[in-house]
Amino acid sequence: MTQHTPSDLAFTHAPIGLVILENRIIKSANALFAEIFGGAPQSYIDAPLEALYPSREDYERIGARGLEAMRTTGRYADERVMRRRDGTLFWCRVRGQSLTPDAPFKRGVWSFADLSQERPLVALTTREREVAILTCRGLTSKEIGRELGLSYRTIEVYRARLQEKFRARKLAELVAKLSGMPL
Structure with missing residues (x-):
């Protein structure tokens, strides 16, 4: 039987979607992240975060904005439209903390909260x-x-x-x- 540390249990069962990213590639995802976006946590390992954006343009634009902020503070937060694996779009609160200040996207912890209940999606350009x-x-x-x-x-x-x-x-x-x- 595998022993889990308290920090493993906290990450896995956190009441918010969590991922560990390396260069915007998912290295680990918790249960609620997988529930929000669809699928199992293991299915996200080595998946590019880009697949969860409405478009490549959104991925690049938001990434550039986030990188600029993280170079200054090591943190970034916003609310944006994201895409579930089934293709549906929804509002999501996203927060990130870089673990590598000299290269903010090299490794970080990111949280994702589904805002669907509070903010229904209206079709927007x-x-x-x-x-x-x-x-x-x-x-x-x-x-x-x-x-x-x-x-x-x-x-x-x-x-x-x-x-x-x-x-x-x-x-x-x-x-x-x-x-x-x-x-």
Whole structure:
């Protein structure tokens, strides 16, 4: 019979999805991570994290943003749309801690929380998702425009579309709906 250390048991049975990543490749996954994304924990060993993003563009863009933040703090956190193995998309809270500060993606611990119950998915374009995420971070239209290389008026158009899709009358109501806060 195999003896499990308390830390092995804590990782395996944590009440949040956990993975150990090496260069964005899954080296270990716990039970809740596998439940969230589908499959068994063992089926994720040596799987590229890219397969769980809606698109390669999302994988590269979010990865670049995360790497920049981790070079400064060693940590990264966001809420984003992810893809389950069956292809369905869902909102996910993601947090990471690098274990190798000089090379942030070399090895790290990442958590994944399914936000489906609090934040149902509304069909959004990639650009709408970007604007929604940056809006939730409290950025103004001008700040979002600078970050995405668009005019603030274009960002206002995207925000208006988001308000329509989420049936929000004001920006504050949109932010509340995007963040899953009770209204």
